[in-house]
Structure formats: C-alpha cells, structure tokens
Amino acid sequence: xxxxxxxxxxxxxxxxxxxxxxxxxxxxxxxxxxxxxxxxxxxxxxxxxxxxxxxxxxxxxxxxxxxxxxxxxxxxxxxxxxxxxxxxxxxxxxxxxxx
Numbered sequence: 619x620x621x622x623x624x625x626x627x628x629x630x631x632x633x634x635x636x637x638x639x640x641x642x643x644x645x646x647x648x649x650x651x652x653x654x655x656x657x658x659x660x661x662x663x664x665x666x667x668x669x670x671x672x673x674x675x676x677x678x679x680x681x682x683x684x685x686x687x688x689x690x691x692x693x694x695x696x697x698x699x700x701x702x703x704x705x706x707x708x709x710x711x712x713x714x715x716x717x
Contacts, residue, residue: 619694623675624665631661632716633690634709637669637681644703648685655709662713691716 620628624635634652638645649666656664669676669684679688682701689698689712698712 619688619690619696625667625672626665627663628665628690628694629656629661629663629692631659631692632663632713633694634662634664634713635688635690636664636666637672637676637684637686637688638666639669639684642684645685648687648703651704651706651709652687655706655713659710659713659717661717689713689716 619635624633634656636645636648636652638649652664656662667675669681675681685703686699686701687704687709688696691697697716700708700712
C-alpha cells in the first residue's frame, strides 16, 4: 500500500494505518496511542484514514469496524491487522514484525 492509496506519505521503516469514523470514541484514543508510538520509533508514520471517505479501501481491505489498525512494513505489505482499540504495548510488539 503506497502513498497514493494512503493519501499520505508512508513511513520509511513502517506505517501504522488507522481506519476511523467520525463518531467513533475508541478511534480518538487509538489516534493518540498510534501517534505516541510513531513518535517513539524513528521511521514510523501514523496515517489515519476516514473510513466513510475511503469506502473503496474499506471494501478492498475488508474493514468491518472502526478503529481498525494495519501495520505495514517499508514495502507497504500488511504484516499485522487488528480491530478495536489497541494497547500501546501490542502496537510496539506488532511493529517488531514490520521493521
């Protein structure tokens, strides 16, 4: 998954891609967790995608609820996927598979 699909520049080492929706309370907490992790790990980007605006990606990737987080490696390959609000420690561990 590249910059064109994401609508943003992916991370050099990995990307944390979050699918969110406007009235999703867990999405706000997920945004904070992913932004903190991305700031801690050099070369990692956090990209948030509005699921309602990108139904093409939602359908193509089989996103069923928000938040859904995809961990992409440097080539844009999905290495981990989770639905619901993640724990910070789990995000860090998932990044280990991507970098």
